[in-house]
Amino acid sequence: MCQLLGMNCNSQASITFSFTGFRQRGGRTSHHVDGWGVGFYEPGGCRVFHDDQPASESPLAAFLGDYPIPSAIVISHLRRATQGVRSLANCHPFQREWMGQPWLFSHNGDLRGFEPALTGPYRPIGGTDSERAFCWLMQELRAQFADRVRPVGWAELAPQIALLTERIARHGNFNFLLSNGEALFAHCSSKLYLLQRQHPFPTARLLDCDISLDLGRLNGVDDRMALVATEPLTDAEPWVRLATGEMRVFVGGETVWRQVDPRTQAFAPADEREALAAN
Amino acid sequence: MCQLLGMNCNSQASITFSFTGFRQRGGRTSHHVDGWGVGFYEPGGCRVFHDDQPASESPLAAFLGDYPIPSAIVISHLRRATQGVRSLANCHPFQREWMGQPWLFSHNGDLRGFEPALTGPYRPIGGTDSERAFCWLMQELRAQFADRVRPVGWAELAPQIALLTERIARHGNFNFLLSNGEALFAHCSSKLYLLQRQHPFPTARLLDCDISLDLGRLNGVDDRMALVATEPLTDAEPWVRLATGEMRVFVGGETVWRQVDPRTQAFAPADEREALAAN
Numbered sequence: 001m002c003q004l005l006g007m008n009c010n011s012q013a014s015i016t017f018s019f020t021g022f023r024q025r026g027g028r029t030s031h032h033v034d035g036w037g038v039g040f041y042e043p044g045g046c047r048v049f050h051d052d053q054p055a056s057e058s059p060l061a062a063f064l065g066d067y068p069i070p071s072a073i074v075i076s077h078l079r080r081a082t083q084g085v086r087s088l089a090n091c092h093p094f095q096r097e098w099m100g101q102p103w104l105f106s107h108n109g110d111l112r113g114f115e116p117a118l119t120g121p122y123r124p125i126g127g128t129d130s131e132r133a134f135c136w137l138m139q140e141l142r143a144q145f146a147d148r149v150r151p152v153g154w155a156e157l158a159p160q161i162a163l164l165t166e167r168i169a170r171h172g173n174f175n176f177l178l179s180n181g182e183a184l185f186a187h188c189s190s191k192l193y194l195l196q197r198q199h200p201f202p203t204a205r206l207l208d209c210d211i212s213l214d215l216g217r218l219n220g221v222d223d224r225m226a227l228v229a230t231e232p233l234t235d236a237e238p239w240v241r242l243a244t245g246e247m248r249v250f251v252g253g254e255t256v257w258r259q260v261d262p263r264t265q266a267f268a269p270a271d272e273r274e275a276l277a278a279n
Numbered sequence: 280m281c282q283l284l285g286m287n288c289n290s291q292a293s294i295t296f297s298f299t300g301f302r303q304r305g306g307r308t309s310h311h312v313d314g315w316g317v318g319f320y321e322p323g324g325c326r327v328f329h330d331d332q333p334a335s336e337s338p339l340a341a342f343l344g345d346y347p348i349p350s351a352i353v354i355s356h357l358r359r360a361t362q363g364v365r366s367l368a369n370c371h372p373f374q375r376e377w378m379g380q381p382w383l384f385s386h387n388g389d390l391r392g393f394e395p396a397l398t399g400p401y402r403p404i405g406g407t408d409s410e411r412a413f414c415w416l417m418q419e420l421r422a423q424f425a426d427r428v429r430p431v432g433w434a435e436l437a438p439q440i441a442l443l444t445e446r447i448a449r450h451g452n453f454n455f456l457l458s459n460g461e462a463l464f465a466h467c468s469s470k471l472y473l474l475q476r477q478h479p480f481p482t483a484r485l486l487d488c489d490i491s492l493d494l495g496r497l498n499g500v501d502d503r504m505a506l507v508a509t510e511p512l513t514d515a516e517p518w519v520r521l522a523t524g525e526m527r528v529f530v531g532g533e534t535v536w537r538q539v540d541p542r543t544q545a546f547a548p549a550d551e552r553e554a555l556a557a558n
Contacts, residue, residue: 045367045405050326063342088324097375100402121400121421123379126324142400 002092002108003032003078004192005233006177007071008184009225010253012043014068015076017213021206021233023065025078026055029208032078035091036061039104041073041181046102050091073184075177077106082129082270089126093177094134096122098142099151101180105134108230109173109189110270133168137178140164154183154249158257161185162247169245169264177228184250186228188242190266195227195239196254204234224253281371281387282311282357283471284512285456286350287463288504289532291322293347294355296492300485300512302344304357305334308487311357314370315340318383320352320460325381329370352463354456356385361408361549368405372456373413375401377421378430380459384413387509388452388468389549412447416457419443433462433528437536440464441526448524448543456507463529465507467521469545474506474518475533483513503532 005022007015019038027033036055039048055061055078077092084090092106107130114129120139124131144160145152161178165187168174175192178185186192199222201215219225228250232239242248245264249257284301286294298317306312315334318327334340334357356371363369371385386409393408399418403410423439424431440457444466447453452468465471478501480494498504507529511518521527524543528536 042367044331044365045329045370047329047367048326049328050324052323059346060342063339067338086323088321088326091324095374097402097404100404102404123376125376125379125381 002080003030003230004106004108004175004177004228005074005076006184006186006228007074007225008250008253009072009223011223012070012072013223013225014070015074016065016068017204017206017211018227018233019076020065020211021208022076022078022229023055023061024208026058026061028056032080034079034081034086035088036076036078037091037093037106038064038074038076039093039095040069040071041179042069042071046104046181048093048095048104050088052086052088052091073179073181075104075106075179075184082110084127084129087126090128090131092130094131096134096138098138098180099148101151103138103178103180105130105137106177107133108175110267111168111172111174114168114171133174137161137164137168151180154251154257157183158185158247158249159259162259162261165247166245166261166264173267173269175230182251183256184226184228185247186242186250187247189244189264190269191230192242193229193232193239194242194248195232195234195237197225197227197237198253199223202237204237207233207235226250226253226255281359282309282509283385283387283454283456283507284353284355285463285465285507286353286504287529287532288351288502290502291349291351292502292504293349294353295344295347296483296485296490297506297512298355299344299490300487301355301357301508302334302340303487305337305340307335311359313358313360313365314367315355315357316370316372316385317343317353317355318372318374319348319350320458321348321350325383325460327372327374327383329367331365331367331370352458352460354383354385354458354463361389363406366405369407369410371409373410375413375417377417377459378427380430382417382457382459384409384416385456386412387454389546390447390451390453393447393450412453416440416443416447430459433530433536436462437464437526437528438538441538441540444526445524445540445542452546452548454509461530462535463505463507464526465521465529466526468523468543469548470509471521472508472511472518473521473527474511474513474516476504476506476516477502477532481516483516486512486514505529505532505534
């Protein structure tokens with residue numbers, strides 16, 4: 001199991017506070033030590049930071065915890081290797097371009113026997129099931145909208161992504177965050193929590209380290225933010241667990257599309273499976 | 280005119296010393312203030328850092344100047360906007376995947392009237408002539424080697440890249456650095472310098488700031504490194520100016536392929552052209 005963190009807001013916000021808590025799970029409060037990454041959609045473009053060191057010890061992660069990057073969408077990931085060695089090429093989020101948009105993808109779960117034919121332009125650089133699934137997803141979306149000359153909007157993308165997701169999710173847990181910079185797509189197979197923040201903003205306290213922040217001082221009455229994470233990041237805020245098979249699309253800091261596919265099932269996480277097998 | 284810096288070595292080396300001098304040109308010793316970027320090919324993969332702030336003032340550039348990232352190939356770029364606004368999406372190096380390899384590209388120059396048909400999978404994310412040229416180059420390489428299922432080696436790539444380069448270079452100065460992580464391809468239209476470093480290593484002194492480094496203490500007798508830059512970075516080292524139309528391929532810290540296309544010409548740089556037009 002890896003750890004996911006996603007953010008979408010209606011204006012640009014910095015994720016330094018949440019990221020400071022999140023990165024503790026990369027070695028200090030949890031064992032996701034096989035690298036990490038974070039991608040930011042800023043007004044002028046998209047950039048991604050990767051590191052194969054544990055996020056709790058990484059100087060680059062410490063730098064990003066102190067360096068605000070105002071963004072409308074952020075996707076972050078802490079890796080605990082199940083498939084693919086510990087290396088930079090296997091760190092999420094993965095990135096590909098489609099119709100002039102930079103797409104990012106991070107996955108939590110473990111896909112077994114998912115070996116689709118990659119006949120399109122996207123091939124994995126690393127050795128993970130996650131990047132393979134991302135390449136296939138993008139390949140199928142390209143094929144689905146092959147007649148288009150401009151980027152496809154989220155309202156058309158969402159049902160197609162949901163259909164493709166259901167096919168992949170038959171092979172194992174497929175909790176993911178995906179974005180093209182316009183919308184944040186989130187899917188829950190086994191575990192994903194959502195927090196909707198808006199006025200009045202509370203003082204939030206991180207669960208992974210002893211830091212509190214008065215969010216009311218940083219946000220205006222019109223600000224709205226959706227946070228998605230494998231585990232809640234703060235206490236005393238109303239984190240909601242998504243259902244198995246639930247896909248959400250976030251735009252402007254709130255849910256604009258939601259669907260639960262009843263066919264999707266949750267699998268036992270890889271580490272639990274290994275523990276069972278060892279008994 | 281932008282500024283290019285490339286490095287290839289036969290073992291992994293850190294570029295912190297050269298980068299510390301180079302980034303001064305982004306606002307302090309020169310006027311390339313419209314963003315910067317640097318891409319590292321490390322043993323486990325490739326990662327790119329971008330920023331739309333001047334490199335001499337950017338906290339991220341300062342961090343990278345202090346944080347050694349051992350790499351076999353590095354490509355860095357300081358931008359002075361001629362086409363495309365100042366934004367993250369217009370910062371080099373640009374990145375695309377082909378056959379599971381991450382390709383990076385940085386360009387110095389200004390292409391006029393280069394509007395090729397982009398019918399392949401690659402589209403520009405930003406608005407520069409440089410990214411357009413990169414997308415076209417990758418599209419044509421894909422088409423040329425469409426029957427391949429594995430990455431193509433540099434010996435086959437080099438003549439094809441040289442042919443495509445000559446076509447692009449008719450439209451303006453096309454000084455560039457390109458890599459897939461196996462080889463560093465460099466082309467000179469108007470200005471590019473090469474420095475070959477090997478045993479015995481000197482003490483090098485940066486031209487852009489008062490820092491010296493005894494390279495003999497950091498390198499072994501078998502180490503070899505090729506540095507390529509728009510302007511020499513150090514004094515008292517034998518920087519060699521490449522010829523107009525010259526393309527070089529570097530592998531293992533030295534030139535493995537070289538060709539000069541006599542058809543390629545140097546254009547007056549955009550800023551000089553504007554100065555002439557204003558007279």
